[in-house]
Amino acid sequence: MAVVVREEPPVVVVDGDTTVDWAVKSAPECCLTSEERLTAESSGHWLWGGAFLLADLIDGAVGRTALVRGVPHGEECPTLDSPRTHHSFNTLQELPLDEETGKPTRDAKWRIGSFVGFHPQGNLDRYALPQLSEAEKKRLSVYVINDSALGFGRSSGPWKDTWKDIKGHADGGPWVLVNLRLGRGESKDELWDSICNGVRVSGPSSMSRRLIVVTTVDSLRSAGAEISRGLSWEKSALDVIRELKRNQALGSLRYCPRLIISFGPAGVLLVDKCIDHPNYELLFDTEHTEESWVRDHSAGSMFGYSQALTAAIAKRLIDFAKPPNRAIDTDSLERLHSKLCDGIEYGITCMHKIYDLGFPDPGDAPSVLRFHKDCMEEPKKKETNEPPPAPRIGRSIVRDYDDMSNWSILGEKYSGRDPLRVAKDIARLGPSYLQDVPIGEFQKFLSVDREELEALRAVQNLIAEYFSDRHKKKPRSIGVFGAPGDGKSFAVTEVAKSIEPGKSREALTFNLSQFDSPDDLIGALHQVRDRCLAGEVPLVFWDEFDTSLDLAELGWLRFFLAPMQDGTFQEKQVTHHVGRCIFVFAGGIYSSYESFLRKADDYPNAKVVDFASRLRGYVDVVGANPRPGQIVDLRVQVRRAILLNSFLSRAGIRESKGRKEIDEGVLEAFLKIPRYLNGTRSMEAIVDMSRLRKGSGFGRSALPPEVQLKLHVDASRFLDLAGRFA
Incomplete structure (x- = not known):
């Protein structure tokens, strides 16, 4: 045998x-009186932290495949005066809370509500490891x-x-x-x-x-x-x-x-x-x-x-x-x-x-937290046709060259592939086709462009920090630049919504090209002030702020200096405070912040430098066209593909096995045309003008006639590209 x-x-x-992390279980309601203090139930719990926790997690991960020898901690409640551990102090709550009732939501979990403090032991009397x-x-x-x-x-x-x-x-x-x-x-x-x-x-x-x-x-x-x-x-x-x-x-x-x-x-x-x-x-x-x-x-x-x-x-x-x-x-x-x-x-x-x-629910009696x-359960291997489980984890080599300012994970992952083929797959399948690539999703606005994403997230951080700090009383000013039709206002609105997704925040929009005089601006600022007095922190768009006033180029800028700097505006002899709000200055003439700033020397009386110094951030929205001096490359075609996929979804194009049915030539025309006359707006308009029905495919015959296409693209070039696969 x-x-x-x-x-x-x-x-x-x-x-x-070694640490012991103490957590006091607190009720969602606050104690308002001494009587309530005696009826609000609470309990104390502890988590073996530091090296204790690390040993426990390794033991949970390896199971019987390895023998884990760690610092022993037992099950008994540790003492606060123990010289063998450090101590942290926290509150334990069932979160999140419903905004209306103040009670835990149905999907609430027990988590740390707040960190109270940390007590380190000066001369640690260490636990001995098992021999x-x-x-x-x-x-x-x-x-x-x-x-x-x-x-x-x-x-x-x-x-x-x-x-x-x-x-x-x-x-x-x-x-x-x-x-x-x-x-x-x-x-x-x-x-x-x-x-x-x-x-x-x-x-x-x-x-x-x-x-x-x-x-x-x-x-x-x-x-x-x-x-x-x-x-x-x-x-x-x-x-x-x-x-x-x-x-x-x-x-x-x-x-x-x-x-x-x-x-x-x-x-x-x-x-x-x-x-x-x-x-x-x-x-x-x-x-x-x-x-x-x-x-x-x-x-x-x-x-x-x-x-x-x-x-x-x-x-x-x-x-x-x-x-x-x-x-x-x-x-x-x-x-x-x-x-x-x-x-x-x-x-x-x-x-x-x-x-x-x-x-896990720690119960009402003092007990150990786990x-x-x-x-530490191993991730389950997905079947071939299943979507990747959350979280969706990407991997990328990071290059270490002298100049990495233009390097991107998108370019790294798809550098060896045909960019047009990649863009076509995205247009048909959606942004989820992009594997191992960071996707910036701000509610309904998506971007994979590194430069644009960095600017948008910087603006997002500025807005989020302003929303959370109630001590800031003056408006926060942000500039947004881009070609007409590239969705500047839409991008920033969605960025603001992404900070507090469940909260309705209606923007105020004023187009300065429709104002006749500075008196109109005073009326607009009063509307902003009324919203602030009502307890809101409004998002205020000043569209085409770079338009002229009485033939003076950039003539409106000087009227914004006081509201931006001091949070006040003058109406005859009366000074009014604007209140807490976000000013978003959306340009209609200059496609980038740099091109706007270059006008400082051309128009010295326009206060360009003074205005720019009051901005706390800016973003250049890219849109469907290449940046000045660039060509229609992978980044441009991927941007267009994401936009087109969104427009086709809205139009209800027929799908087969998750792929939108669009003619190969039509798709190539959308992706390769050198320029859209009105940026993203032109791209959307062509889809909108096409003869499409919900549940139908998008063939060449559905395209609008040439005379209509001329409003938005080089029509002959577009139709030539669309007909290559006929």
Whole structure:
């Protein structure tokens, strides 16, 4: 009879800073009187955080495939005066709340309502790790350290003995995975210094090959790195790369052979110096940036994002390292890179689950808080024809050239393909056809153009910050430029709506080309003031603000200086305050901010510079035409394809297996025509003038006659393109 030898599982050791995260369960109603204070039920709960939580999450991820040895915490309620943990204090609420009733909605989850404060222990009396047997030491696969810059790295605890053992291994030693929060320089982190020194002196040996560091972009910012917040994934990634190279405060990270930088649940940047091809790979939520994810998930917050990502990577490391302590050859470096990317994608999914699931109902009695058991569950593999599960995670190599101002993930992903074929597929299938590409969705306005997206998100941040800060009493002024018909007002309106999706915000619009004198402007400002006095924060569009007044070019600008700067306007001898509002100045003549600013020298009396200095932001809306000096390339054709898909959906074009039925030549004409005379408006007009019925296809015979096409395009060229496949 054959004897079955059971293979012993690999061992994972987890150590580091330990915290207890306290959460007081609070009722949605506020206590207004001392009597109500005695009847509003509440209870206290605690989450084992830091290295405790990291060990628990790794244990939940690996199951029986590995043996996890972490700092023990037990089930009993910890004491607030315990010298062995740090303590954070929070409120626990069922969120979101219904705006009308003030009670939790039907889909509410238990999450952290607010952060109250943090109490660090000055001299931490550390927990001792369980002792490993000699057999377990031989199976040690991954050593995970949670270094939150809270004293673990400065203590004289057992980490020093363990560290000696780790760096004493030959090339077959355990992996070292560090979840790192950078300190602010006020105290020395001996552990991190030891790791860095080990990498410097080891060269290509065990330490440099087997070290992986996980940190957060907020940790880099706290250390002094200048990294933009959620304007575009391209800019965020390039900012990180620049700061890692140039910022002395991040000098220790330059020695890391593999560095994983988290943007929270929205994305992660992997820096891998152990492979030959490009070292930077970005994995990201295609529908969100770092900032927009936080804005769209504002119904409370959660702990443990960084620990969940580290746990997911630890699981992939264990899978890669079986059997434990095997040497790393050159061929395996590529496979490891792939495993890390897979682990990061798994980690992003887990971070999303932590927020989406919240905490299980903790009950009314004091008890321990736990994450849902499913939060570290492996993502299910989708069938071929199924849509990708949420979140939709994209991947892109990030190039590191001297001039990356025009680099985009869109261009990176589709550089080797026929741009016209890509655009045709988007027009027929919709923007969801774009795989691994960031899509900026502001309610009904979509964009994939990096430059436009960065400007729109900067404006979105300006408006959101103004809405939330009630201390700001003067109008906030934003400029919007673009060719006539490119949808400037529509773009900014949708951006404003995206900040508070459920809130109705009707814009006030005034066209200055229809005003006869400054008296008309006074009347308009009174309408704005009335809305402000009613408690609104209106969005006010000043269309064609760059039109002339009494034959004076840009003559209206000087009348806006006082309302923009001081928030006041003069009516005879009376000074009125405008109130809290957003001024949006939409140009009708100048297609870009730069072309508008160049007029300062031509019209010195127009106060162009004074006006521009009062703007707090601007955006150049692109539309259906190329920018000046550009050609109809991939970016232009993709923009047109997204617009056309929207217009065809509105027209009710027939679909077959999800593809809109439009003639190949007609589609090519829409995408390749060099210029639309009135931008996006012309493109929409051609669809509108075509002889289309709901449920019909779009053939060449449905196009409007040439005399009508001349209103919007070079008609002969358009028809020539449309007839090429006849």
